[in-house]
Amino acid sequence: MNIGRYRFSPIAIVVALAFIGSSAFIAYAIIRVRDVTQIPMMSAGFFVLGIAFVAIAIGALVRLWGAASQARLGRAVGMAIGGGLMGMAAIGCFTAAIVLALLWKSS
Numbered sequence: 001m002n003i004g005r006y007r008f009s010p011i012a013i014v015v016a017l018a019f020i021g022s023s024a025f026i027a028y029a030i031i032r033v034r035d036v037t038q039i040p041m042m043s044a045g046f047f048v049l050g051i052a053f054v055a056i057a058i059g060a061l062v063r064l065w066g067a068a069s070q071a072r073l074g075r076a077v078g079m080a081i082g083g084g085l086m087g088m089a090a091i092g093c094f095t096a097a098i099v100l101a102l103l104w105k106s107s
């Protein structure tokens with residue numbers, strides 16, 4: 001899909017929707033929900049957000065590989081840093097999801 005000079009793949013659109021949707025779902029669970037379903041809602045939201053971050057990190061890895069094979073060092077380093085940050089964000093989201101799930105099961 002082309003919008004102006006930008007090209008978007010269907011996978012990129014799905015990942016963007018998952019990222020935005022799970023972030024909005026987490027915000028809704030934090031702001032509006034005040035009953036026993038708040039913790040499992042937040043756990044599910046963090047899990048989906050973690051999956052979105054993993055997809056972004058894998059996309060950065062693929063682009064890193066392409067940039068390195070074309071000897072574009074600056075782009076490769078940027079993709080390595082960005083992909084690493086997205087991977088760490090994914091680990092944080094999965095950790096939050098597990099901790100919230102354990103908290104929910106313990107009460």
